[in-house]
Amino acid sequence: MPHSQATEEKIHVGIVTHYFPKAKVVEIKLQSGELALGDQLLFTGRATGVAHGKIQEMQKEDKSVSKAIKLDIVTIPLEEKVRENDLVYIIRTKNEQ
Numbered sequence: 001m002p003h004s005q006a007t008e009e010k011i012h013v014g015i016v017t018h019y020f021p022k023a024k025v026v027e028i029k030l031q032s033g034e035l036a037l038g039d040q041l042l043f044t045g046r047a048t049g050v051a052h053g054k055i056q057e058m059q060k061e062d063k064s065v066s067k068a069i070k071l072d073i074v075t076i077p078l079e080e081k082v083r084e085n086d087l088v089y090i091i092r093t094k095n096e097q
Helices: none
Strands: 007-022 023-028 034-036 038-044 049-054 067-069 073-077 087-093
Touching: 007 034, 007 038, 023 034
Parallel strands: none
Antiparallel strands: 007 023, 007 087, 023 073, 034 067, 038 049, 038 087
16 A cells, blocks of 8 residues: 655644634634644634634733643634634644654
8 A cells, every 4th residue: 555645734633712803813722732833723614715824923811822732722813814613723744743
C-alpha cells in the first residue's frame, strides 16, 4: 500500500463560540489538544466554507496568553468571518508531531 503524500494534517481542537465582526475577533472553546502562538488554524462550517488564520495573539479572560489547553475559552484576532459552531483545526506538517 503506498504511503500518503500529504505533507499536512488537520487536528480538531475546538469550536467557534462567537465572532465579533467589528473587532474581527473569534472566540474559541477548546475541546481537545492545545493552541499556541504561531499555530496555523483552519475553520470549517456549512455557511463559512473554509477560512484560515494564524495565531499572532491570543487572550484568555482578557489577559494575553501564549498557550491554551482543553476547555479554555480564548479570543484570537481573525480577519475572515467565521460563524458560531464552526469547527476549528490546527494545521500541522506531518513531521511536526
